[in-house]
Amino acid sequence: MGTRKKSSIGQGPAFSRRDFLVRSGLVGAGALSLPALLAACGDSTSPSGSTGTKTLSFDNWPEYIDAETVAAFAAASGINFKYTEGFNDNNEYFSKILPLLSQGKTIEADILAPTFWMAQRMLGLGWLQKLDLSKIPNAANLRSDLKDPAWDKGNQYSLPWQTGVAGLAYNIKATGREITSVEDLFAPEFKGKVGMLTEMRDTLGLVLMGLGKKIDQISTFDDAADGFDKIEKAKNDGQIRAFTGNDYIDDLSLGNFAVCVGWSGDVLQLGKDNPDVRFVIPEEGGTSWYDTMVWIKGSQNGDAVAEWMNYVYDPVNAARITAEVQYMSPVEGVRDELVKLGGDAAELAENPLLFPDDATLARLQSWGSLSEEEEAKFDERFSSIIGA
Incomplete structure (x- = not known):
């Protein structure tokens, strides 16, 4: 298990945001062609539904909110609010719905929290409704770097929930030195003590950046073939100890992992209890991701x-969430707002993993879109490598 505190909210399993990723249904989900799915689903320009019902259901990732917000919102709004934690993996959830x-x-939930690339896929399938932004005036508080994504101009169909970075996590006692490059994952001195994530885009993304590729320019399986080959060779050579979900932090x-692909928020929390555990955005860059609503x-x-x-x-409510999930x-x-909260929350306001400078942000990359056909090829190859 991870270091994240339990929020005692929701009804999902006690795993954190990006816990062990079950790769079930990956190829099956891609077996239906996009045109066939579009024909079955319609488009995403349907008008907003009737809005008189005072109920709401939000299905999110586990351990991804503080202990107060759900009850505080229900009390303030009078809405019968059901908050659940049904997400463990984007592809798994896609296969379920x-x-x-x-x-x-229809499904039970009104709001879901897919990662941006899955939200884009769902939009293409006609599964999303347009938000009434006139009723969300606080959307003006969205960070400028997250506004108007190419796949959702004007944020008409999505608003980010939380954002994070995938980079390199390491245990300084196990490495005996600082970690700076993606190539450290393949250093002979760490053979058998390297971890990689079962989240394909983060693991593959970092490896491809280490090969000098721009991941936002990758649109076909052939574009990424060198990265898959490098990961597979490292696995076969015994360089990689394991592919894991959030349980990499254990x-x-x-020190079983000297270095591994990891997520900024997880390492931030773990580092409070174990100062030997560190996180770095490698010199080649890190992957930037965000989960949506x-x-x-x-x-x-x-x-x-x-x-x-x-x-x-x-911002007051958002800061309370940040202080918990980090x-x-x-x-x-x-x-x-974190500064105003004082104590540990105020310390977070100075943490570069939560508030990176412009130079750091410039080193982050995000994946572009993949077609349904290419997505299936990526999933099939990665699943064969990790043994899912």
Whole structure:
């Protein structure tokens, strides 16, 4: 298990945001062609549903909120709010909702929290409804670097929930030196003590950046073949000890992993208890990701959706969430609010993993879009390598 505190909210398993990634259903989810899915689902320009119902359901990743916000929002709004923690993996969740949404049926949740690339995929399938931004005035607090993504101009269909960075985590006692480069994952001195994530885009992304590639320019399997080959060779040679989800932090803390691919928020929390554990964005760069909030097709609770999104985009409420989950907030003004909270929260305001400078941000890269056909090829190859 990770170091993240339990929030005692929701009904999901007690894993953190990016816990062990079950790769079930990957190729099956890609087996239906995009045109066939589009025909079954319709498009994403359907009008907002009736908004009179005072209920709301949000299915999120585990351990991804503080202990107060859900109850505080329900009390302030009068909305019957159901918050659950059903996400463990983007592809797994996609496979779970595919049979219903592809047939034009509804799911229980009004809001889901897919990572941006999966949200883009869902938008293409017609599964998302347009947000009524006139009812979310606090959306103006969205960080400028997150506004108007290429796949969702004007943030009409999504608002970020939390953001983070994948880079290199290491145990200085096990490495005996600082870690600076992606190539350290392949250093002979760390043979058998290297960890990689089962989250394909983060592991593959870092390896490709180490090969000098720009991951936002990769659109075909052939573009990424060198990265897959390098990972597979490292596995076959015994360089890689294991592919893991969030449970990498246990091996990292114990020194079983000298160095591994890791997420900034996890290492930030672990480092409080174990100062030997460190995180670095390698010289080649790190992968930048964000999880979204999206309004699912068929939901009739548009007013409640907007009210929730507006609530968590208030910097005061967003800062409370940040103080707990310790990922980068998408909301401007959170840093000032953390200072006002004092104590440990105020210390977070000075942490470069939560508030990186412009030079650091310039070294981060994000994946572009993949077609359904290419996505299936990526998933199949990566699953064969990691043994999923």
